[in-house]
Amino acid sequence: MTPDDPILSARGLSLSFGDVRALDEVSIDLWPGEVLAIVGESGSGKSTLLRVLAGEARPDAGVVTHRDAAGNDLDVHGMGEPAQRRLARTEWGFVRQDPRDGLRMGVSAGGNVGERLMAVGARHYGDIRAEASRWLERVEIDPNRIDDRPGHFSGGMRQRLQIARTLVTQPRLVFMDEPTGGLDVSVQARLLDLIRGLVSDLGIAVVLVTHDIAAARLLAHRLVVMRHGRVVEEGLTDRVLDDPRHPYTQLLVSSVLAA
Amino acid sequence: MSAAMQAEGYNFAYLDEGTKRMIRRALLKAVAVPGCQIPFGSREMPLPYGWGTGGIQVTASVVGPDDVLKVIDQGADDTTNAVSIRRFFARVAPGLRTTERTAEASIIQTRHRIPELPLREGQVMVYQVPQPEPLFRLEPRRAETRRLHALADYGLMQVKLYEDIARHGRVGSSYDHPVMVGGRYLMSPSPIPSFDNPKMHMSPALQLFGAGRERRLYAVPPYTDVRSLDFEDHPFVPLRANGTCALCGARDTYLDEMVTDDRGGRLFVCSDTDYCGTRQAEAVA
Numbered sequence: 033m034t035p036d037d038p039i040l041s042a043r044g045l046s047l048s049f050g051d052v053r054a055l056d057e058v059s060i061d062l063w064p065g066e067v068l069a070i071v072g073e074s075g076s077g078k079s080t081l082l083r084v085l086a087g088e089a090r091p092d093a094g095v096v097t098h099r100d101a102a103g104n105d106l107d108v109h110g111m112g113e114p115a116q117r118r119l120a121r122t123e124w125g126f127v128r129q130d131p132r133d134g135l136r137m138g139v140s141a142g143g144n145v146g147e148r149l150m151a152v153g154a155r156h157y158g159d160i161r162a163e164a165s166r167w168l169e170r171v172e173i174d175p176n177r178i179d180d181r182p183g184h185f186s187g188g189m190r191q192r193l194q195i196a197r198t199l200v201t202q203p204r205l206v207f208m209d210e211p212t213g214g215l216d217v218s219v220q221a222r223l224l225d226l227i228r229g230l231v232s233d234l235g236i237a238v239v240l241v242t243h244d245i246a247a248a249r250l251l252a253h254r255l256v257v258m259r260h261g262r263v264v265e266e267g268l269t270d271r272v273l274d275d276p277r278h279p280y281t282q283l284l285v286s287s288v289l290a291a
Numbered sequence: 292m293s294a295a296m297q298a299e300g301y302n303f304a305y306l307d308e309g310t311k312r313m314i315r316r317a318l319l320k321a322v323a324v325p326g327c328q329i330p331f332g333s334r335e336m337p338l339p340y341g342w343g344t345g346g347i348q349v350t351a352s353v354v355g356p357d358d359v360l361k362v363i364d365q366g367a368d369d370t371t372n373a374v375s376i377r378r379f380f381a382r383v384a385p386g387l388r389t390t391e392r393t394a395e396a397s398i399i400q401t402r403h404r405i406p407e408l409p410l411r412e413g414q415v416m417v418y419q420v421p422q423p424e425p426l427f428r429l430e431p432r433r434a435e436t437r438r439l440h441a442l443a444d445y446g447l448m449q450v451k452l453y454e455d456i457a458r459h460g461r462v463g464s465s466y467d468h469p470v471m472v473g474g475r476y477l478m479s480p481s482p483i484p485s486f487d488n489p490k491m492h493m494s495p496a497l498q499l500f501g502a503g504r505e506r507r508l509y510a511v512p513p514y515t516d517v518r519s520l521d522f523e524d525h526p527f528v529p530l531r532a533n534g535t536c537a538l539c540g541a542r543d544t545y546l547d548e549m550v551t552d553d554r555g556g557r558l559f560v561c562s563d564t565d566y567c568g569t570r571q572a573e574a575v576a
Contacts, residue, residue, distance in 0.1 A: 147450045
């Protein structure tokens with residue numbers, strides 16, 4: 033595999049909900065180790081695009097191709113559910129906006145982190161626990177809280193726990209849907225810092241959906257701007273944000289509050 | 292034993308032949324795919340759900356006039372449920388003999404226990420199952436648990452065992468501890484004590500499971516691999532009260548604890564009444 037091969041590429045994705053065209057001929061490439069942010073206003077189709085890329089929703093037209101660790105090109109919507117699930121718990125990860133959707137709230141923090149390990153066949157309790165504890169520390173959660181349930185955690189801790197749970201099997205590609213949504217500003221900043229550190233340490237490719245331009249600037253290498261289900265502008269983050277060309281992008285950038 | 296009053300007007304073993312055929316078809320499928328839950332059209336039976344309607348329907352479908360039936364409840368032949376089911380079959384199945392001896396029985400319907408005496412080829416164990424779905428406390432959606440079984444996606448069950456160790460320091464529940472059948476299907480062994488789980492592994496007897504309310508059948512054919520779930524560093528350990536049977540002196544059987552008075556007096560006795568009685572008779576002789 034050469035760095036020139038995208039890890040994920042989408043061609044001509046279209047999806048309509050009745051008369052609403054949520055996706056209109058969207059094509060995207062993502063290279064290994066790259067962080068791609070999808071920005072746009074509410075209803076622009078960015079979350080739908082993420083769901084289609086991750087195989088959770090089926091497009092009306094278009095293909096999504098994933099290149100796996102062995103270098104095989106896989107059709108994400110044509111591989112069948114068993115293969116999709118295997119992919120989802122090995123090479124992929126998904127960080128939800130609401131940690132309650134991504135965590136098992138009735139299971140301890142250690143169990144949450146260990147679930148993916150056990151799903152891929154880990155059967156040594158001591159090893160699983162040690163790995164879970166290492167990951168809790170890595171996301172700045174006190175390892176002494178390994179047996180606490182996420183219900184006793186703050187919002188920021190839950191989100192960090194969800195990140196630990198997702199990254200524990202060292203996925204190559206992670207989808208993130210508004211990972212900092214609903215958190216207060218200082219917690220957001222620390223979380224963004226944490227994500228940035230982990231992503232660059234592990235060399236993970238990330239598709240990040242956000243409406244927060246500041247978060248996109250901090251994390252993303254490349255930016256895709258969506259509006260009405262179409263990609264209106266695409267390019268390196270700094271280029272798009274410093275020199276927006278499409279009128280909508282100009283509006284978006286100019287509407288960011290200066291701190 | 293079988294001198295009980297015969298009931299008039301019923302087909303042999305109560306169920307009509309069409310129903311028996313339907314259940315046998317489901318049983319064949321269950322035997323062909325060990326551990327897989329097969330839906331069947333459960334009938335209303337003349338006893339309430341939870342008292343063994345599933346087990347009774349399975350027994351009624353496989354029993355013949357030459358069979359010898361034993362029914363146990365918590366290992367005992369003389370408890371209400373066991374007595375009433377045994378009497379029921381004696382009344383509706385002319386020619387059928389009933390017994391309390393494990394060695395003599397060709398069909399053993401059970402709730403909660405597997406007899407202590409090793410089973411032999413040709414015997415059929417029929418289990419009464421309240422909840423056939425081993426994942427039901429973990430995943431409430433039935434459509435989703437079926438998908439998990441289809442994909443053999445059992446990480447969730449392992450998470451539950453992880454939680455048990457994290458909280459209680461040991462693997463497993465004292466009863467209904469989940470097993471993997473033939474390396475493929477996760478199965479609830481019905482509420483037998485985990486002490487009995489190892490008896491299912493490579494058993495020479497055919498094991499049939501019926502859940503009447505949940506309308507599911509499943510089976511473990513003879514000589515099938517049945518493994519209790521565990522961790523490498525926390526292996527499955529069958530639980531047993533640390534005591535000796537006060538009646539027969541057995542140290543290797545599953546024991547019930549009996550309260551004998553209101554001053555804290557208590558003693559242990561074998562839960563398998565036939566096994567205990569046989570040992571006492573041998574000791575006298």
